[in-house]
Amino acid sequence: MSIERNTDIEIRLLIEAIYLKYSYDFRDYSGASIKRRIQYALRQFDCKTVSALQERVLHDPSMFMQLLQFLTIPVSEMFRDPEHLLAVRQEVVPLLRTWPSIKIWIAGCSTGEEVYSMAILLREEGLLERTIIYATDINPSSLEKAKQGIYSMQNMRLYAENYRKAGGRGELSDYYTAAYGNAIVDSSLRDNVTFADHSLATDSVFSETQLISCRNVLIYFNKTLQDRAFGLFHESLCHRGFLVLGSKETLDFSAYSDKFEALVKPERIYRKS
Amino acid sequence: MNGVQAIALGASAGGVTALLTVLHALPPAFRIPMLCVLHLPDDRHSHLAEVLGRRLKRPVHEARDKEDIAPGTLYVAGPGYHLSVERDHSLSLSQEERVHFSRPSIDVLFESAADAYGPGLLGVLLTGANEDGAHGLARIKQQGGRTVVQDPSQAQASTMPRAALALHQPDYILPLNGIGQLLASLEAPEC
Numbered sequence: 484m485s486i487e488r489n490t491d492i493e494i495r496l497l498i499e500a501i502y503l504k505y506s507y508d509f510r511d512y513s514g515a516s517i518k519r520r521i522q523y524a525l526r527q528f529d530c531k532t533v534s535a536l537q538e539r540v541l542h543d544p545s546m547f548m549q550l551l552q553f554l555t556i557p558v559s560e561m562f563r564d565p566e567h568l569l570a571v572r573q574e575v576v577p578l579l580r581t582w583p584s585i586k587i588w589i590a591g592c593s594t595g596e597e598v599y600s601m602a603i604l605l606r607e608e609g610l611l612e613r614t615i616i617y618a619t620d621i622n623p624s625s626l627e628k629a630k631q632g633i634y635s636m637q638n639m640r641l642y643a644e645n646y647r648k649a650g651g652r653g654e655l656s657d658y659y660t661a662a663y664g665n666a667i668v669d670s671s672l673r674d675n676v677t678f679a680d681h682s683l684a685t686d687s688v689f690s691e692t693q694l695i696s697c698r699n700v701l702i703y704f705n706k707t708l709q710d711r712a713f714g715l716f717h718e719s720l721c722h723r724g725f726l727v728l729g730s731k732e733t734l735d736f737s738a739y740s741d742k743f744e745a746l747v748k749p750e751r752i753y754r755k756s
Numbered sequence: 757m758n759g760v761q762a763i764a765l766g767a768s769a770g771g772v773t774a775l776l777t778v779l780h781a782l783p784p785a786f787r788i789p790m791l792c793v794l795h796l797p798d799d800r801h802s803h804l805a806e807v808l809g810r811r812l813k814r815p816v817h818e819a820r821d822k823e824d825i826a827p828g829t830l831y832v833a834g835p836g837y838h839l840s841v842e843r844d845h846s847l848s849l850s851q852e853e854r855v856h857f858s859r860p861s862i863d864v865l866f867e868s869a870a871d872a873y874g875p876g877l878l879g880v881l882l883t884g885a886n887e888d889g890a891h892g893l894a895r896i897k898q899q900g901g902r903t904v905v906q907d908p909s910q911a912q913a914s915t916m917p918r919a920a921l922a923l924h925q926p927d928y929i930l931p932l933n934g935i936g937q938l939l940a941s942l943e944a945p946e947c
Binding site: 487491513514515516518519520556558699701702703705706709731732733735736737 | 820821822823824834836837840841842843846848849850851852864867868871872898899
């Protein structure tokens with residue numbers, strides 16, 4: 484029992500130290516998950532205690548950047564949850580068209596798969612040229628990968644299958660070049676994409692938007708931080724703008740549940756009411 | 757056995773039948789909340805909660821992120837996400853890497869529930885063909901909770917209960933009907 488108690492104290496101290504030194508705020512992340520991430524990092528860095536890890540992180544910024552890779556969870560796919568993107572194409576795109584220019588915020592874009600999926604969808608719908616996409620994340624390494632748009636060919640078979648199920652009008656291979664076992668995404672897809680460092684925990688709204696996609700990010704936040712994020716989204720979205728969440732995420736337990744209405748509830752597509 | 761605030765259950769191969777056998781023994785007014793991970797194929801939608809709810813005639817929900825745990829309800833983990841319990845007795849989902857090739861993983865549920873409930877948790881590990889759940893059950897015991905393992909000689913797949921027994925000595929080793937009776941005899945704490 485007392486060892487566990489010590490671990491809990493050390494984790495709080497580590498998270499506080501990270502906040503004070505590096506301004507990354509994990510204080511309102513879901514406790515169970517952050518504890519597992521830190522314990523996993525302990526094994527990777529061969530640290531016996533969280534205090535030992537804290538000493539290294541505090542005195543060596545490169546160590547913090549390594550730890551950050553464990554604290555964030557880069558799970559992503561192109562055209563992930565195809566039914567979801569099919570619903571975006573069928574239910575949201577016809578309404579998006581009615582705006583002369585469109586701004587989209589992909590919050591927590593990780594390594595960019597979702598950004599390129601959205602860009603491909605918009606190009607096929609003839610909207611990409613009048614759209615600006617803001618793709619934000621707290622992890623600089625993930626953002627760098629997102630900007631490069633280079634993915635392993637091994638995953639492309641799955642992504643191509645997803646693309647077809649999501650209502651793709653051509654072939655996914657129309658949008659990348661294969662080289663040395665990698666798929667290099669057509670760079671014109673990111674002509675209108677701005678990649679930026681942004682934290683839902685500490686930063687504020689930077690633009691008015693018509694659509695915000697934030698998928699499988701909020702599950703790592705506690706209710707307080709979820710409500711902060713929903714507050715930012717509510718402020719950023721224009722009148723009747725769209726919010727899309729991950730397939731297991733919901734506004735139901737949030738203070739903002741009555742400020743949005745469900746457009747396609749099973750696909751977590753909401754509209755500002 | 758007094759003071760059980762929550763029950764965490766884990767099972768894999770043969771788990772639906774085993775779970776139904778155990779939970780059929782519970783009285784309709786049973787108030788202790790139950791949390792369950794049953795290994796599932798990675799489909800996006802699962803009908804497990806509906807099936808269990810219909811067969812057991814009690815409230816069964818697929819666990820939702822940030823939902824508060826309510827008395828008398830069975831929460832089952834949906835496919836593709838780990839299920840955890842937070843210190844404030846709410847649920848959270850995550851997509852961290854698989855544990856024992858599984859997401860949801862029994863270890864993840866058990867370890868987080870052990871932290872959240874301490875001595876107030878009862879862990880139950882049933883039939884299964886891999887070793888998920890063994891570490892989590894040991895953690896429940898270590899945090900002061902009670903543990904039950906299905907008698908491996910009577911389990912449809914004995915790997916999972918055997919792995920648990922190799923790691924720690926549970927409070928009970930019982931066949932399914934014995935586990936059902938044990939749970940039915942628990943009383944929910946006064947609220």
